[in-house]
Amino acid sequence: GAVVSQHPSRVICKSGTSVKIECRSLDFQATTMFWYRQFPKQSLMLMATSNEGSKATYEQGVEKDKFLINHASLTLSTLTVTSAHPEDSSFYICSAINRENGYTFGSGTRLTVV
Amino acid sequence: AQSVAQPEDQVNVAEGNPLTVKCTYSVSGNPYLFWYVQYPNRGLQFLLKYITGDNLVKGSYGFEAEFNKSQTSFHLKKPSALVSDSALYFCAVRDLNSGYSTLTFGKGTMLLVSP
Numbered sequence: 001g002a003v004v005s006q007h008p009s010r011v012i013c014k015s016g017t018s019v020k021i022e023c024r025s026l027d028f029q030a031t032t033m034f035w036y037r038q039f040p041k042q043s044l045m046l047m048a049t050s051n052e053g054s055k056a057t058y059e060q061g062v063e064k065d066k067f068l069i070n071h072a073s074l075t076l077s078t079l080t081v082t083s084a085h086p087e088d089s090s091f092y093i094c095s096a097i098n099r100e101n102g103y104t105f106g107s108g109t110r111l112t113v114v
Numbered sequence: 115a116q117s118v119a120q121p122e123d124q125v126n127v128a129e130g131n132p133l134t135v136k137c138t139y140s141v142s143g144n145p146y147l148f149w150y151v152q153y154p155n156r157g158l159q160f161l162l163k164y165i166t167g168d169n170l171v172k173g174s175y176g177f178e179a180e181f182n183k184s185q186t187s188f189h190l191k192k193p194s195a196l197v198s199d200s201a202l203y204f205c206a207v208r209d210l211n212s213g214y215s216t217l218t219f220g221k222g223t224m225l226l227v228s229p
Binding site: 049 | 218
């Protein structure tokens with residue numbers, strides 16, 4: 001139980017385009033989801049906390065207009081990287097709070113902007 | 115504020131030997147502690163957690179961790195390492211008294227188990 005599905009696992013896009021990443025809780029309702037960014041050989045940096053039905057809470061230094069988060073239902077949160085640039089290339093991971101072990105993580109999305 | 119320190123970037127151990135991956139934490143209230151493992155280009159897999167109760171917590175794949183309040187530590191251990199344990203390990207903490215649900219991660223420790 002407590003599975004989080006994240007898609008796509010890999011995406012390559014051209015500079016200036018937008019990319020949407022989906023995070024779904026498959027067998028539980030996730031009122032709160034988190035979006036992280038991970039640079040090579042580094043830890044996870046929290047980007048934002050996504051709450052169902054309300055605006056996301058962004059961490060300091062994260063551009064709200066660039067990283068659009070939508071949490072329209074109890075099972076789906078999306079992260080859209082708008083006008084992507086090569087420096088946005090990274091590994092993005094979502095997480096949802098569950099009742100079993102606290103937090104379940106998606107499998108991550110490798111974004112490459114060319 | 116909450117923080118986690120993993121002092122070792124990498125831990126090397128021979129297969130069959132015991133392993134320890136160190137973690138210390140800092141919270142103003144009571145800690146909610148986790149260990150996760152990450153394989154290349156994958157998300158994080160839950161290993162174990164501590165909220166309250168026995169200081170020795172047993173988790174997945176034969177791993178265990180010992181909560182030490184006086185030393186504010188939560189070291190990950192395994193009696194006999196396997197080559198397949200080679201991966202990146204993260205310690206994480208949440209302050210149960212803060213009212214916030216966010217986890218703070220350590221920088222990660224790469225575990226390399228040699229045959």
